[in-house]
Amino acid sequence: xxxxxxxxxxxxxxxxxxxxxxxxxxxxxxxxxxxxxxxxxxxxxxxxxxxxxxxxxxxxxxxxxxxxxxxxxxxxxxxxxxxxxxxxxxxxxxxxxxxxxxxxxxxxxxxxxxxxxxxxxxxxxxxxxxxxxxxxxxxxxxxxxxxxxxxxxxxxxxxxxxxxxxxxxxxxxxxxxxxxxxxxxxxxxxxxxxxxxx
Numbered sequence: 001x002x003x004x005x006x007x008x009x010x011x012x013x014x015x016x017x018x019x020x021x022x023x024x025x026x027x028x029x030x031x032x033x034x035x036x037x038x039x040x041x042x043x044x045x046x047x048x049x050x051x052x053x054x055x056x057x058x059x060x061x062x063x064x065x066x067x068x069x070x071x072x073x074x075x076x077x078x079x080x081x082x083x084x085x086x087x088x089x090x091x092x093x094x095x096x097x098x099x100x101x102x103x104x105x106x107x108x109x110x111x112x113x114x115x116x117x118x119x120x121x122x123x124x125x126x127x128x129x130x131x132x133x134x135x136x137x138x139x140x141x142x143x144x145x146x147x148x149x150x151x152x153x154x155x156x157x158x159x160x161x162x163x164x165x166x167x168x169x170x171x172x173x174x175x176x177x178x179x180x181x182x183x184x185x186x187x188x189x190x191x192x193x194x195x196x197x198x
Contacts, residue, residue, distance in 0.1 A: 006044045006073075009066040013095055018103070019064055024191035025072040025105045029096070030112030031122055032078030035142040038174035039112065040065065040073055043183060050075055062099055071191050074099075074106075079122050101133060108136050108190035110183070115141035115155045115171060119162045127163045138186055139169035145176050 012018050019025075028036045037050035049065060063075040076096050100109065111126060113119050119127075130137045141156050156168040172179035188194050 003045050003067060005066075005068050006046065006049060007066055008049065009064040009072065011061045011063050013061045015098065015102070018062070018099070019072060019105075022105060023066075023069075023071050024107045024193070025064070025074050025103065026108045026110065026187050026190065027074040027076055027100065027106060028110045028112060029076040029100075029126065030078060030142070031114075031120065034078065034112045034114050035174060036075055036078065036112055039110075039140070039142060039172060040075055042174040042177055043180060044073065062095065068196075070193060070196060071187070072105075076100075079126070100135060106135075107192075108138060108187065110138050110140050112140045112142050113159055113169060115144050115152070115159070115169075116146055119159055124163060127165070136190065138183075139163070139165055139167070140179070140183065141169040141171050143173065144171035144178055145173035 009019060010017060028040060030036055040050040041047060044065070044067065050063065060077055062077070065073040065075070067073055076099070079093070079096075100106065109130065111123070111130065113123055127139075139159070141159055144152055147155060152171050153168075156171060159165070160168040170179050170182050172183065188196055
Protein backbone atom coordinates (compact mmCIF):
# COMPACT_ATOMS: atom_id res chain seq x y z
CA UNK A 1 0.00 0.00 0.00
CA UNK A 2 1.68 3.20 -1.19
CA UNK A 3 0.28 6.57 -0.14
CA UNK A 4 1.42 9.53 -2.22
CA UNK A 5 -0.82 12.35 -1.04
CA UNK A 6 -1.47 12.89 2.65
CA UNK A 7 -1.28 15.87 4.97
CA UNK A 8 -2.74 17.41 8.10
CA UNK A 9 -6.09 18.87 7.05
CA UNK A 10 -7.23 20.55 10.23
CA UNK A 11 -7.06 20.46 14.02
CA UNK A 12 -10.28 21.05 15.92
CA UNK A 13 -11.73 21.02 19.42
CA UNK A 14 -15.35 21.74 18.47
CA UNK A 15 -17.72 20.30 15.83
CA UNK A 16 -17.76 23.56 13.88
CA UNK A 17 -14.07 23.03 13.20
CA UNK A 18 -14.52 19.54 11.72
CA UNK A 19 -14.15 19.04 7.93
CA UNK A 20 -17.26 19.72 5.90
CA UNK A 21 -16.21 17.85 2.76
CA UNK A 22 -18.35 14.78 3.51
CA UNK A 23 -15.45 12.36 2.96
CA UNK A 24 -15.49 9.15 5.05
CA UNK A 25 -13.45 9.10 8.25
CA UNK A 26 -11.72 6.44 10.33
CA UNK A 27 -10.71 7.30 13.91
CA UNK A 28 -7.96 5.99 16.15
CA UNK A 29 -8.45 6.04 19.91
CA UNK A 30 -6.64 4.60 22.90
CA UNK A 31 -4.96 5.48 26.16
CA UNK A 32 -2.10 7.96 26.18
CA UNK A 33 1.17 6.57 24.83
CA UNK A 34 -0.46 3.49 23.25
CA UNK A 35 1.07 4.41 19.90
CA UNK A 36 -1.73 6.14 17.97
CA UNK A 37 0.50 8.68 16.22
CA UNK A 38 3.11 6.05 15.39
CA UNK A 39 0.43 3.79 13.94
CA UNK A 40 -0.99 6.60 11.79
CA UNK A 41 2.49 7.47 10.51
CA UNK A 42 3.17 3.81 9.71
CA UNK A 43 -0.18 3.37 7.96
CA UNK A 44 0.44 6.45 5.80
CA UNK A 45 4.11 5.74 5.14
CA UNK A 46 5.23 8.96 6.77
CA UNK A 47 7.66 9.47 9.65
CA UNK A 48 6.45 12.67 11.28
CA UNK A 49 3.00 13.49 9.90
CA UNK A 50 1.29 12.71 13.20
CA UNK A 51 3.34 14.04 16.08
CA UNK A 52 4.74 11.43 18.41
CA UNK A 53 5.99 12.18 21.88
CA UNK A 54 7.43 10.38 24.86
CA UNK A 55 5.25 12.61 26.97
CA UNK A 56 1.79 11.03 27.32
CA UNK A 57 -1.19 13.25 26.69
CA UNK A 58 0.47 15.25 23.92
CA UNK A 59 -2.53 15.13 21.58
CA UNK A 60 -5.13 17.50 23.06
CA UNK A 61 -7.30 18.17 20.02
CA UNK A 62 -8.84 16.12 17.23
CA UNK A 63 -6.47 15.98 14.26
CA UNK A 64 -7.75 15.22 10.76
CA UNK A 65 -5.35 13.91 8.10
CA UNK A 66 -6.43 13.79 4.48
CA UNK A 67 -5.52 10.62 2.56
CA UNK A 68 -5.40 10.82 -1.24
CA UNK A 69 -8.38 13.21 -1.04
CA UNK A 70 -10.55 10.10 -0.51
CA UNK A 71 -10.86 9.84 3.29
CA UNK A 72 -9.63 11.19 6.61
CA UNK A 73 -7.59 9.56 9.34
CA UNK A 74 -8.67 11.05 12.68
CA UNK A 75 -6.28 11.10 15.63
CA UNK A 76 -8.25 11.43 18.87
CA UNK A 77 -6.78 12.60 22.20
CA UNK A 78 -5.46 9.83 24.41
CA UNK A 79 -7.28 9.04 27.63
CA UNK A 80 -6.27 8.00 31.10
CA UNK A 81 -3.27 10.27 31.60
CA UNK A 82 -3.05 11.14 35.29
CA UNK A 83 -1.17 14.44 34.96
CA UNK A 84 -4.04 16.39 33.44
CA UNK A 85 -6.63 18.02 35.65
CA UNK A 86 -10.06 16.47 36.09
CA UNK A 87 -11.69 19.44 34.37
CA UNK A 88 -9.38 19.15 31.37
CA UNK A 89 -9.93 15.40 31.24
CA UNK A 90 -13.69 15.97 31.29
CA UNK A 91 -13.39 18.42 28.38
CA UNK A 92 -11.45 15.86 26.37
CA UNK A 93 -14.07 13.24 27.16
CA UNK A 94 -16.93 15.46 26.03
CA UNK A 95 -15.09 16.40 22.84
CA UNK A 96 -14.24 12.83 21.90
CA UNK A 97 -17.61 11.41 22.91
CA UNK A 98 -19.43 14.05 20.89
CA UNK A 99 -17.33 13.29 17.82
CA UNK A 100 -17.76 9.51 18.08
CA UNK A 101 -21.53 9.61 18.66
CA UNK A 102 -22.59 12.39 16.31
CA UNK A 103 -20.32 12.18 13.28
CA UNK A 104 -22.11 10.52 10.31
CA UNK A 105 -18.89 10.53 8.26
CA UNK A 106 -17.24 8.23 10.82
CA UNK A 107 -17.16 4.76 9.27
CA UNK A 108 -14.83 2.81 11.59
CA UNK A 109 -13.10 3.29 14.94
CA UNK A 110 -9.86 1.55 15.83
CA UNK A 111 -9.50 0.95 19.56
CA UNK A 112 -5.80 0.61 20.33
CA UNK A 113 -4.47 -1.36 23.30
CA UNK A 114 -0.85 -2.13 24.18
CA UNK A 115 -0.22 -5.82 23.48
CA UNK A 116 2.17 -6.02 26.45
CA UNK A 117 -0.42 -5.12 29.07
CA UNK A 118 -3.83 -6.27 30.19
CA UNK A 119 -6.53 -3.75 29.20
CA UNK A 120 -7.24 -1.22 31.94
CA UNK A 121 -10.53 0.13 33.25
CA UNK A 122 -10.59 2.95 30.70
CA UNK A 123 -10.12 0.47 27.87
CA UNK A 124 -12.96 -1.66 29.22
CA UNK A 125 -15.28 1.32 29.63
CA UNK A 126 -14.62 2.53 26.09
CA UNK A 127 -15.13 -0.96 24.68
CA UNK A 128 -18.49 -1.24 26.46
CA UNK A 129 -19.39 2.28 25.35
CA UNK A 130 -18.81 1.34 21.70
CA UNK A 131 -21.02 -1.71 22.12
CA UNK A 132 -23.75 0.30 23.86
CA UNK A 133 -23.96 2.82 21.02
CA UNK A 134 -23.51 0.12 18.37
CA UNK A 135 -20.50 1.88 16.87
CA UNK A 136 -18.38 0.05 14.25
CA UNK A 137 -14.95 -0.62 15.71
CA UNK A 138 -11.94 -2.89 15.48
CA UNK A 139 -9.51 -3.83 18.25
CA UNK A 140 -5.80 -3.33 17.54
CA UNK A 141 -2.96 -4.57 19.75
CA UNK A 142 -0.07 -2.16 19.23
CA UNK A 143 3.69 -2.66 19.76
CA UNK A 144 3.58 -6.32 18.73
CA UNK A 145 7.31 -6.19 17.99
CA UNK A 146 8.00 -5.55 21.69
CA UNK A 147 7.22 -9.16 22.62
CA UNK A 148 8.41 -12.48 21.19
CA UNK A 149 6.48 -13.59 18.12
CA UNK A 150 5.67 -16.85 19.90
CA UNK A 151 3.87 -14.84 22.61
CA UNK A 152 1.67 -12.73 20.33
CA UNK A 153 -1.25 -15.16 20.21
CA UNK A 154 -1.18 -15.60 24.00
CA UNK A 155 -1.28 -11.82 24.58
CA UNK A 156 -4.03 -11.14 22.05
CA UNK A 157 -6.09 -13.95 23.57
CA UNK A 158 -5.71 -12.33 27.01
CA UNK A 159 -6.89 -8.96 25.67
CA UNK A 160 -9.85 -10.63 24.04
CA UNK A 161 -10.78 -12.45 27.22
CA UNK A 162 -10.45 -9.41 29.49
CA UNK A 163 -12.62 -7.27 27.21
CA UNK A 164 -15.06 -10.06 26.42
CA UNK A 165 -14.48 -9.42 22.72
CA UNK A 166 -15.84 -11.65 19.96
CA UNK A 167 -12.58 -11.46 18.04
CA UNK A 168 -8.96 -11.17 19.08
CA UNK A 169 -7.29 -7.82 18.36
CA UNK A 170 -5.17 -7.39 15.25
CA UNK A 171 -1.47 -7.31 16.22
CA UNK A 172 0.27 -4.21 14.88
CA UNK A 173 3.83 -2.91 14.86
CA UNK A 174 4.73 0.59 13.70
CA UNK A 175 8.33 -0.57 13.22
CA UNK A 176 7.84 -3.80 11.26
CA UNK A 177 4.48 -2.76 9.70
CA UNK A 178 2.97 -6.03 10.91
CA UNK A 179 -0.81 -5.72 10.59
CA UNK A 180 -0.71 -2.76 8.21
CA UNK A 181 -2.29 -4.57 5.27
CA UNK A 182 -5.02 -6.01 7.47
CA UNK A 183 -5.97 -2.57 8.79
CA UNK A 184 -5.96 -1.06 5.31
CA UNK A 185 -8.30 -3.79 4.09
CA UNK A 186 -10.75 -2.98 6.91
CA UNK A 187 -10.46 0.76 6.30
CA UNK A 188 -11.14 0.59 2.57
CA UNK A 189 -14.01 -1.82 3.05
CA UNK A 190 -15.57 0.30 5.81
CA UNK A 191 -15.32 3.47 3.71
CA UNK A 192 -16.76 1.87 0.56
CA UNK A 193 -13.40 2.20 -1.17
CA UNK A 194 -12.61 -1.49 -1.73
CA UNK A 195 -12.01 -0.87 -5.42
CA UNK A 196 -9.48 1.86 -4.66
CA UNK A 197 -5.85 0.98 -5.32
CA UNK A 198 -3.53 3.06 -3.20
